[in-house]
Amino acid sequence: MKAIQYTTIGAEPEVTEIEKPSPGPGEVLLKVTAAGVCHSDDFIMNLPEDQYVYGLPLTLGHEGAGTVVEVGAGVSGIDIGTNVVVYGPWGCGTCWHCSRGEENYCSRASELGITPPGLGSPGALAEYMIVDSPRHLVPIGDLDPVATVPLTDAGLTPYHAIKRSLHKLRGGSTAVVIGTGGLGHVAIQLLRHLSPARVVALDVNDEKLQFAREVGAHEAVLSDKSAVENVRAITGSEGAALVLDFVGYQPTIDIAMGVAGVASDVTIVGIGDFIAHAKVGFGQSPYEAAVTSPYWGSRSELIELIDLAHQGVFDIAVERFTLDDGVEAYRRLAAGTLRGRAVIVP
Structure with a gap:
């Protein structure tokens, strides 16, 4: 065969x-x-x-x-x-x-x-x-x-990641999805179906952002040097209640930590490389923000x-x-x- x-x-x-x-x-x-x-x-x-x-x-x-x-x-x-x-x-x-x-x-x-x-x-x-x-x-x-x-x-991994954080996605909250490809575009659909949160998608070009809008993202933002500022303009001082990083390289992890709010969940799903890391600690991350890397x-x-x-x-x-x-x-x-x-x- x-x-x-x-x-x-x-x-x-x-x-x-x-x-x-x-x-x-x-x-x-x-x-x-x-x-x-x-x-x-x-x-x-x-x-x-x-x-x-x-x-x-x-x-x-x-x-x-x-x-x-x-x-x-x-x-x-x-x-x-x-x-x-x-x-x-x-x-x-x-x-x-x-x-x-x-x-x-x-x-x-x-x-x-x-x-x-x-x-x-x-x-x-x-x-x-x-x-x-x-x-x-x-x-x-x-x-x-x-x-x-x-x-x-591509469905099971984001579903597991989202389910563990659903209690944080109240009306008026924001969920950020970084990377809108195989897993990310399913995550957007799951977030829209399972939660009342506003969904903000990030990716590297306009074609990918348009795709994110087509599958349900409320807002789409370029994943560049201005990404944190532009997402914060949407969320205000509250920041995101949930950030899902489906890329996992250092620049995207830095964006994830930069847009996360107090008592948020930052979930790093992508396996971009083994050396990327999130800075966690007093003064390094939002109060009570939880950072995790799930598997399937x-x-x-x-x-x-x-x-x-x-x-x-x-x-x-x-x-x-x-x-x-x-x-x-x-x-x-x-x-x-x-x-x-x-x-x-x-």
Whole structure:
């Protein structure tokens, strides 16, 4: 079968021919119907050799959707032919966090060598993929898998980040979204649906700001040297109650801290680089401002997102690619020329 794999440190991924997998005990085989391309992929493929820990060759793709075509011994509760999306942050299933559905924070994953698909385990950028357990599958019914697969990360990650701060988003408050791409444009839609807050979006050019307005931002501001001043002109002295940074480079983190208000949440989602940091402390950050860096979301939150999708809440921008031209999707991702999310359709 065809797959898109990262095979050489520092090189582009490539389209390869690999053996079709068979499910072992407890596993499920999916015929892939859609797979998302993510900045996280680009990030790990730019790691130097001494920091790369994901194994080679690596079949990419941690956003996956598919149809169940075969199950291994002992699998029950999922029928052949079921259309599903894959919950990506696999855990042990038994620790305290996993028992709450928070496998993204599994306390034993590292110890047990459990890795997400596309980030250590074979991913979804292939004609077929193995899922380690049926509990990591969420049925989607008649939803379009291409439009739905971004919810498994580009939706789940901002949803988790926003939910933890909803109590701070009262009427008259402001939420700031920095970066309006794959995750950011979904975050804007979630904020408009879930909260009464005014949404201010930041990005680097007018085309991206117009896109932010189209998906629901009340205000759109260039992310430049005047960004803090211009956002503060909108929020006044109160500042933002929630700032979501989907970029994670030092300039955007500085903007995030500069527009945050007293007792706000600053959530750094983007993984721009490892050396960027927020200055936190007395006189360095607003009083009682909480700064955090979350990871993905829970299984129950993915189920909630699929329910919202059935209600027609989302208008997720996707650009479709085949497996044969999937490498071009990564080139476009790195160049910042994608509108929304790139989705590979085998």
